[in-house]
Amino acid sequence: SQTIHQWPATLVQPVGSPLSLECTVEGTSNPNLYWYRQAAGRGLQLLFYSVGIGQISSEVPQNLSASRPQDRQFILSSKKLLLSDSGFYLCAWEGQGLLGYTFGSGTRLTVV
């Protein structure tokens, strides 16, 4: 069966520090992968999506970047965090056909 792993679960980082969040998927090949951010009390904002290795599409210009170095690995990064980067970061992969997404357990990032 397919599973999606995301880590770390929580993270507290100072302003100006770098960020690296990792997401891996098991049990499927060539999945479409997505990074979303959810600010406190807000909806889900699509940040990046990837349809294959090295293929990244950015939805919103921001302080973040994404990479897909391997088929089942999706990484979200920042060189210098801002206070506004705080939020709940969710990785998702697209099921077969039009079955919606399966989300990872998320990373709660607090920038202080």
Next chain:
Amino acid sequence: QKEVEQNSGPLSVPEGAIASLNCTYSDRGSQSFFWYRQYSGKSPELIMSIYSNGDKEDGRFTAQLNKASQYVSLLIRDSQPSDSATYLCSTLRGASKIIFGSGTRLSIRP
């Protein structure tokens, strides 16, 4: 105008009653719709999908789609305290990007 709009709530419903959650969307070309449930501090989980006009039932949940009026709804029958969560309405944009509403917070009171 947001692509997907929901009333943020909270919507308070007595235990055992029917909870009705509504959503409107702006893109008349949207074809696929998904309802997710999100417990506080947790990631969303898919509970219903609907692609055709009309009703789709799964256990206590019924999704309704009206493309002419551009609205989607989710009915929860025999509401339980465990149904208390935020419900996210979403639609597929293009081939594979799902756009979410801001969610409706549902509270089931005993």
